[in-house]
Amino acid sequence: MTLAQDTARTVLATGPVARPVDVASEDGIIAALYGAISGPAGQKREWDRFRSLFIPDARLIVARARRTEGQVLPLVMTVEQYIAGAGSLENGFFEREVSRVSETFGGVTHRFSTYESRMRAEDPKPFARGINSIQLLNDGQRWWVVTVFWDAERPNNPIPAKYLPR
Secondary structure, three states, X not given: OOHHHHHHHHHHOOOOOOOHHHHOOHHHHHHHHHHHHOEOOOOOOOHHHHHOOEEEEEEEEEEEEOOOOOOEXXXXXXXXXXXXXXXXXXXXXXXXXXXXXXXXXXOEEEEEEEEEEEOOOOOOOOOEEEEEEEEEEEOOOOEEEEEEEEEXXXXXXXXXXXXXXX
């Protein structure tokens, strides 16, 4: 291993240790991402599991629509800022992938992951839907989340049919 490779591996190896099953495949890391933030009312989320999925300096970005001006502005967060802003545990929150489109080149994968959010896992209808644009890195040893950038469905921003379950 070269000094550059060793340095890169050391940089990526900071933070909580990931569960091997969570980072062994593209589907595994996506399932872990949704699983770590989901849970019933009053249950602490798996924040160390969540942290273990991301490269250092990863970003989570929400495209926030401003109702009065029709603009969409980004809110850029670190992993820690996302965790701090995730809200109270008074309400349940369950998010899951319902459709996906992935593209890969070398160690880089882009996944458009259509999601549905529910207050309880058994709720028949979601209270929100949208698309997570997830950038992943496969370093040859495991998968990493680099960026999650999402936008929610709203009346003037419906999810295109090609990103919905078939």
